[in-house]
Amino acid sequence: MSEVLRTEQLRKLFGGLVAVNDVEFAVEEGEIVGLIGPNGAGKTTFFNLVSGAMRVSSGRIFFQGREITHAPAYQRAELGIGRTFQIMKPFPRLTVMENLLVGAYLRHPNRHAAVRWAAEVIEMMGLAEFASASARSLTTAGRKRLEVARALTLSPTLLLLDEVVAGLNPVEAEGTVELIRRIRDRGATIIMVEHVMRVIMGLSDRIVVLANGSNIAEGTPQQVATNPDVITAYLGTHEGRDARPQATWSPGTPAGENHSARDDTGPTLALRRVQAAYGDVQVLWDVSLEVRPGELVALIGANGAGKTTTLRTVARLLRVRDGEVQFGTNRLDQMSSHDVVNLGVAMVPEGRQLFNQMTVEENLLTGSSLARTRTLRRTNLDRVYTLFPLLRERRRQEASTLSGGEQQMLAIGRGLMSAPRLLMLDEPSLGLAPTIVEEVFRVVQDIRREGITVLLVEQNVQQALRIADRAYVIESGRIVLEGPGPELLQSAEVRRAYLGI
Amino acid sequence: MVEFIQIVVNGIFTGGVYAIIGIGLSLIFGVMRIVNFAHGVFLVVGMFTTLFFFERLHVDPFLVIPLVVLVGGLLGVIVERSLLEPIARAPEHASILMTVGIGLVLSNVLLFTFGDAPQIINTRYSTSTWHLGPITFSTALTISFFLTVVVISGLALLLGRTDLGRAIRAAAQNADAAELQGINTRRVRSLVFGMGFALAALAGALLLPQLFAHPSIGPTYTLKAFIVTVLGGMGNVAGAIGGGLLLGITESLGAAYVSSSYRDVFGLAAFLLVLLLRPAGLFGRSRT
Amino acid sequence: MPQTPLSVSHPAVRRGVNAGPWSLGWVLVVLAVLAFYPVVFRNFLTLGVTIVLFAGMATAWDVLGGWTGQLSLGHAVFVGIGAYTMALLVLRAGVAPWWGAMAGVGASVVVAAMWGAVTFRLRGPYFALASIAVAEMTRIVANNWASLTGGAEGVSLPSLPRFLGLDLFSRRVEFYIALVLLGLAVVAASWLQRSRFGYHLQAIREDEDAAMAVGINPTRDKVLAFLASAALTSLGGSLYGIFLGFFEPRGMFSLDLSVQLALMAYIGGVGTLFGPLVGAGLLVGGSEVLRIYFPGKSLFVYGLLIILVVLFAPDGLGTVVRRVRRV
Amino acid sequence: MKQMIMALALVFLVLGTAGGTSGAAPASGEPIRIGAISSLTGSFATFGSMERAGYALAVDDINTAGGLNGRPLVIDLQDDTSSANTALTVAEQFINSGVPLILGAYSSSVTKPLAVYMARQRVPLLNSNSADDSITKPGSDYVFRVGQNTDAYVKPFFALFKQLGTIKTIAILVSNNALGHSVENSLLTQAKDGGYPVVFDQAYDEGLTDFRPVLNRIKDTGADVLAMSSYEADAVALMRQIKEVNLNAKIFAGAGATGFAIPSFLKGGGDTVEYVITSAAWSPDVHYPKAHELFARLKAFMGGAEPSYHAIRAYAGATVAADALRRAATLSPEGIRAALQTTSLTTPFGTVEFKDFSGFHNQNPLPSILMQVQHRAYVTVWPLDVAVGKVIYPTPVWTARK
Known part of the structure; x- marks a missing residue:
């Protein structure tokens, strides 16, 4: 066996953020290596560096012993590195057959041979019946197959698969797993990123775990699944709260005049059999859940399961395809986003989504754009500054100059400025250092204590379940489990969903 | 030296x-x-609106500016609502074609309404000047530069200090996040297009006392606007001020010291270079 | 699931890869029908030449704009280079016009190579803006460099040698030359529809990153497409020069002309074989009809037409025809 | 596909039935139809409307006076949308429908390709208003021009300079288009011949709105004469900015007529255009028969708007055409061409003859006149035999004006 790929001290910086941190990595011929890690760990960035879609900041990459660190992407494809894209990139207006022909021509300049090879790949991928359909008319599953098929037309020596199973239904997933085995049997070496743990645990010969851009563990699936570092990375910290004194949003302070902690008769958020899609790609199949006034409800599930989509659907950033979203007596699914905010439903989006070229204070003021909250602006601003004293210090600074933790605080603060009755938080601990994560969770509890209903999406499952009254587990766009937070914490189901064990 | 200063001063005034x-x-x-x-x-719509009010109301063209801005703003909102909103999600070439079409229709409406003789108005300050030492200032240019400064300052205040301004900047930086703050981004888009139209109309009103209006001169100014915007960075409002002044001065110096028949080449060359070397504009940071 | 490999002749496969001979057949049919134009409409030859010539240039534009997805608003540069190179060589060096046209192709290709190499790193509207800048600068230089181009006073072509015994100034001859050019351009487009290179271009248009991931070098292929597009447009420009008999930089290098070529392709449908022809027929033929029936309102209606197409047939009128046929 | 062909066919069909639309037919005899091409829309439409008025009045006059040997004249006026392409399409339709003579077009940029085409088709083109020298130099047997060429616009200035005696240096500023360069060339040649050094010579890009930098440069040269050629909008802007930068010359000359010789120059320029001397094809105070009367009638025809000399020249063109049609042995293009060559006719515009001289062919050798703006009106000051006023010279410096 010989080495197919090796990276040395591979590093990628985005501005100040280290996305891939000195990763040393090697793959032997014929291996299937699973690359796992929580959101934002740097897996896709790693793929982009290996395939040449991004330039490395430092370090070297070798393919079959040859250095390719600075080779352009198309040369790497010629050398035999095939890849799929997590955000699928078919050639939408070409037919499925033509999509494959583009790659087939690379190996077979003769048209006849190219068509024959493309037809063979189509056959192998079970796409024959769609050969003359345009790529944009395919379903998610079809597109994912097309991604793999297109990479296969290069007869790759090394195949990089980026989440080709996530988002498929069990039958489709099974088919894809079968297919990946077959591809390996034909001689390709495979590195795959996958969030469906069952799949990756079952398929991989070896697993490499990335967290915050660094390689934190490596070994057989069994070794990795029982590695405490890995469990921490996936399910969050086990440690209890430290006793560091904190400025908090002191409980008992009246939370403004239009709502208060005592308001237990407030509206309930209810989703009933909601379906939603991005374009043709359906993400939510059947989501029903309820958040009652004063509750803190967590929504957990693997990456790509539909957590963020659920929140976006409630916030009306995404059209509801079918089903109902109700808040009190109002049907949210008929409204526009800003009206939803006006009803008192605020969302703190994943990745903060700050207005980077505006100052901290401007970001906060923007949060109180509504006429309803403008009069309370001063009070609310004071409250946010009391909750996050650092923000007061930095209020003249541009948002882009804040650290990750500060940015998250600002995002939450901005959400609070609209005086919400229900606050939806999407992955507030994402990409933050453990001590900051602690602080975020403390803040979430304080907010809830304030009487604001909270719907929390978190990948730090341990922490989320510990503070949640109730939680829902979502898998492949469907709610599969519901129960009190602490109870779910002990659930084997939850572990299975995250670690595939 | 005096000549040089004179030329630069003219450049700055035009650049405004x-x-x-x-x-x-x-x-x-x-x-x-x-x-x-x-x-x-x-901009040409602005010129003719000014002309229309000037001739009907018999008042100073600078006095009808509020009316002109109002008309421009309304037209902008109407155009956005009826023609641009429906294609908001279409690929970019659709909006390019659409605006080309809108330009053709508008300029022809002007042609039907006002005829196609160049229109020149004569005001008492069209040709009057004042002096500061050896430097001569055109009164019309001075007034329009003064108004430019006022309007730009007002705009800076609006964008920097008001809710509306923050809403506009928020929508420009991240439309989804803006919606999540309760900002009606659809309304912001209409408003911004209205403001853009109104500002162009204002520029027309400011230019009319010294220049002429003709339904077909629009594209010349469109090109100038492109150059200014690219120099300053597409979407960078503060950059546009720098871009405008830079273009004004470049053109003035080029016309004086190289050749007036190549005047537009200087702006275009700068435009192309900035596009290639600093796509975020001379005054911008790259946005990601 | 059948385990035997899908044969190349399987109907699904045949339908899946735009079967070449089929569309080539259509090309020939359309060209053959058009060949009868001078016989049927002998009083409207000038109009016919204009339509077919612009259709040819718009199809050439489409090689870059439609098939490769790079919106150029500066193609008038190649029209101008074609016309000027041909005319200046004829007038000053006594070269035959067809060799002059070939020299124009050479000059256009060189210009396109430099232009493309520099500006293809720009994507989206930035490439379009850069193309405007290049074209406007070319126009101004051509207008002022009087010793080379004759400057603003223009160039006139009082007489030309006969071409294969044919009078190049005869509208009939011009029509068939234009038809040959259109044929060349459409055949090139139909080749792009099915060839390896064509798939490269289409892949780049659809998604540049994904194209690179399957081994395509986008910059090289875009430049090649640009060269082909420039060469064909330049040929059209040479003929346009002969057709006019007199031209000046203001018309030949104008932004209007560039925009017109792009509009024809868009109105008919970009990246299709006959879209540009439909567009040219509609815009040129249409504006003649409008000139006669709505004197003075033709540009207005023209603008209105663009707006309506964008609103109701964003993929071009050619697709409406296709949709209607399916119903 | 089928639909597309059908659609195309439909367009052609519509065109097929849309041949020559003809004007109102007069009462007696079978009318004789000739074509006219002018810019009724597009960038030259102002002048197109002048030509339209001139043609219309001429047809009236000709037909009331008995027409062409008893047969009425019809001028079929078609719009070229200010584009050469359209003009060529229209010309083809005219020729195919048997028109033996075409009048037009307005702009040199349209007339030049049209002239090339007409010469090839061997059908005479009678042009009234295009100024570019190259239309009749070398010209062709089939192209005739009633109006003055650029050389003729420049010539009287040098005669004036000579008479004044104190002119030494000349600065030239022209618009960067065909007319501008034509004027520039004439100026350079005649200045050289007359021994006047040209101290500044530049073309500016049309639509250039800020002339101040250039004017400041010219100011430094201290030239006695600033000779300019511009279309109307630029002419006013130029004079305004000349005043603004305090540029003083002994003579401000509108050497290419056009923008300096039309009513809107007086209206738009206000006091800044006072004393400007411009060449002109014609003015209402010249002593040709019916000149004053025609001017008044044109003004009435145009609803009170001031007609420019373009209308008079179009009138003269139509009159010359009628004269040739009357005298032609046959009403074929050749017959009319032969008749045109022997034209010698006095019109309200002046005497029209088609001569060959200094490289020109079939060109009317009529000299142009010079007018000076005095008290906000044009006063003919040159040549002396038609002058109604005296040149005010030198132009007072700006600071000395009230």
Whole structure:
């Protein structure tokens, strides 16, 4: 066996953020290596560096012993590195057959041979019946197959698969797993990123775990699944709260005049059999859940399961395809986003989504754009500054100059400025250092204590379940489990969903 | 030396008006991601609106500016609502074609309404001047530069200090996040297009006392607006001010010291270089 | 699931890869029908030449704009280079016009190579803006460099040698030359529809990153497409020069002309074989009809037409025809 | 596909039935139809409307006076949308429908390709208003021009300079288009011949709105004469900015007529255009028969708007055409061409003859006149035999004006 790929001290910086941190990595011929890690760990960035879609900041990459660190992407494809894209990139207006022909021509300049090879790949991928359909008319599953098929037309020596199973239904997933085995049997070496743990645990010969851009563990699936570092990375910290004194949003302070902690008769958020899609790609199949006034409800599930989509659907950033979203007596699914905010439903989006070229204070003021909250602006601003004293210090600074933790605080603060009755938080601990994560969770509890209903999406499952009254587990766009937070914490189901064990 | 200063001063004064044209285009691009090929025609609409009120109301053309701005703003909102909103999600070439079409229709409406003789108005300050030492200032240019400064300062205040301004900047930086703050981004888009139209119309009103109006001169100004915006950075409003002044001065110096028949080449060359070497504009940071 | 490999002749496969001979057949049919134009409409030859010539240039534009997805608003540069190179060589060096046209192709290709190499790193509207800048600068230089181009006073072509015994100034001859050019351009487009290179271009248009991931070098292929597009447009420009008999930089290098070529392709449908022809027929033929029936309102209606197409047939009128046929 | 062909066919069909639309037919005899091409829309439409008025009045006059040997004249006026392409399409339709003579077009940029085409088709083109020298130099047997060429616009200035005696240096500023360069060339040649050094010579890009930098440069040269050629909008802007930068010359000359010789120059320029001397094809105070009367009638025809000399020249063109049609042995293009060559006719515009001289062919050798703006009106000051006023010279410096 010989080495197919090796990276040395591979590093990628985005501005100040280290996305891939000195990763040393090697793959032997014929291996299937699973690359796992929580959101934002740097897996896709790693793929982009290996395939040449991004330039490395430092370090070297070798393919079959040859250095390719600075080779352009198309040369790497010629050398035999095939890849799929997590955000699928078919050639939408070409037919499925033509999509494959583009790659087939690379190996077979003769048209006849190219068509024959493309037809063979189509056959192998079970796409024959769609050969003359345009790529944009395919379903998610079809597109994912097309991604793999297109990479296969290069007869790759090394195949990089980026989440080709996530988002498929069990039958489709099974088919894809079968297919990946077959591809390996034909001689390709495979590195795959996958969030469906069952799949990756079952398929991989070896697993490499990335967290915050660094390689934190490596070994057989069994070794990795029982590695405490890995469990921490996936399910969050086990440690209890430290006793560091904190400025908090002191409980008992009246939370403004239009709502208060005592308001237990407030509206309930209810989703009933909601379906939603991005374009043709359906993400939510059947989501029903309820958040009652004063509750803190967590929504957990693997990456790509539909957590963020659920929140976006409630916030009306995404059209509801079918089903109902109700808040009190109002049907949210008929409204526009800003009206939803006006009803008192605020969302703190994943990745903060700050207005980077505006100052901290401007970001906060923007949060109180509504006429309803403008009069309370001063009070609310004071409250946010009391909750996050650092923000007061930095209020003249541009948002882009804040650290990750500060940015998250600002995002939450901005959400609070609209005086919400229900606050939806999407992955507030994402990409933050453990001590900051602690602080975020403390803040979430304080907010809830304030009487604001909270719907929390978190990948730090341990922490989320510990503070949640109730939680829902979502898998492949469907709610599969519901129960009190602490109870779910002990659930084997939850572990299975995250670690595939 | 005096001559040089004189030429630079002229450049700055002309550049002020260029800045106003560019700011509108930049706002529109920033918030709506539309490269507005009708922008110069909006300016010409402003010129003719000024002309119309000047002739009907027999008042000073600078006095009818509020009316002109109002008309421009309304037209902008109507155009956005009826023609641009429906294609908001279409690929970018659709908006390019659409604005080309809008420009053609508008300039022809002007042609039917006002005829195609160049229109020149004579005011008492069209040719009067004042002096500061050896430097001569055109009164019309001075008034229009003064108004430019006022309008740009007002705009800076609006964008920097008011809820509306923050809403516009928020929508430009991240439309989804803006919606999540309760900002009606759809309304912001209409408003911004209205403002862009109004600013172009304002520039037309400012230029009319010294220049002429003709339904077909729009594209010349569209090109100027593109240059200003690219120099300053597409979508960068503050950059557009710098871009406008820079273009004004470059053109003035080029025309004086190289050749007036190549005058537009200097701006275009700068435009191309900035596009290639600093796509975020001379005054911008790259946005990701 | 059948385990035997899908044969190349399987109907699904045949339908899946735009079967070449089929569309080539259509090309021939359309060209053959058009060949009868001078016989049927002998009083409207000038109009016919204009339509077919612009259709040819718009199809050439489409090689870059439609098939490769790079919106150029500066193609008038190649029209101008074609016309000027041909005319200046004829007038000053006594070269035959067809060799002059070939030299124009050479000059256009060189210009396109430099232009493309520099500006293809720009994507989206930035490439379009850069193309405007290049074209406007070319126009101004051509207008002022009087010793080379004759400057603003223009160039006139009082007489030309006969071409294969044919009078190049005869509208009939011009029509068939234009038809040959259109044929060349459409055949090139139909080749792009099915060839390896064509798939490269289409892949780049659809998604540049994904194209690179399957081994395509986008910059090289875009430049090649640009060269082909420039060469064909330049040929059209040479003929346009002969057709006019007199031209000046203001018309030949104008932004209007560039925009017109792009509009024809868009109105008919970009990246299709006959879209540009439909567009040219509609815009040129249409504006003649409008000139006669709506004197003075033709540009207005023209603008209105663009707006309506964008609103109701964003993929071009050619697709409406296709949709209607399916119903 | 089928639909597309059908659609195309439909367009052609519509065109097929849309041949020559003809004007109102007069009462007696079978009318004789000739074509006219002018810019009724597009960038030259102002002048197109002048030509339209001139043609219309001429047809009236000709037909009331008995027409062409008893047969009425019809001028079929078609719009070229200010584009050469359209003009060529229209010309083809005219020729195919048997028109033996075409009048037009307005702009040199349209007339030049049209002239090339007409010469090839061997059908005479009678042009009234295009100024570019190259239309009749070398010209062709089939192209005739009633109006003055650029050389003729420049010539009287040098005669004036000579008479004044104190002119030494000349600065030239022209618009960067065909007319501008034509004027520039004439100026350079005649200045050289007359021994006047040209101290500044530049073309500016049309639509250039800020002339101040250039004017400041010219100011430094201290030239006695600033000779300019511009279309109307630029002419006013130029004079305004000349005043603004305090540029003083002994003579401000509108050497290419056009923008300096039309009513809107007086209206738009206000006091800044006072004393400007411009060449002109014609003025209402010249002593040709019916000149004053025609001017008044044109004004009435145009609803009170001031007609420019373009209308008079179009009138003269139509009159010359009628004269040739009357005298032609046959009403074929050749017959009319032969008749045109022997034209010698006095019109309200002046005497029209088609001569060959200094490289020109079939060109009317009529000299142009010079007018000076005095008290906000044009006063003919040159040549002396038609002058109604005296040149005010030198132009007072700006600071000395009230």
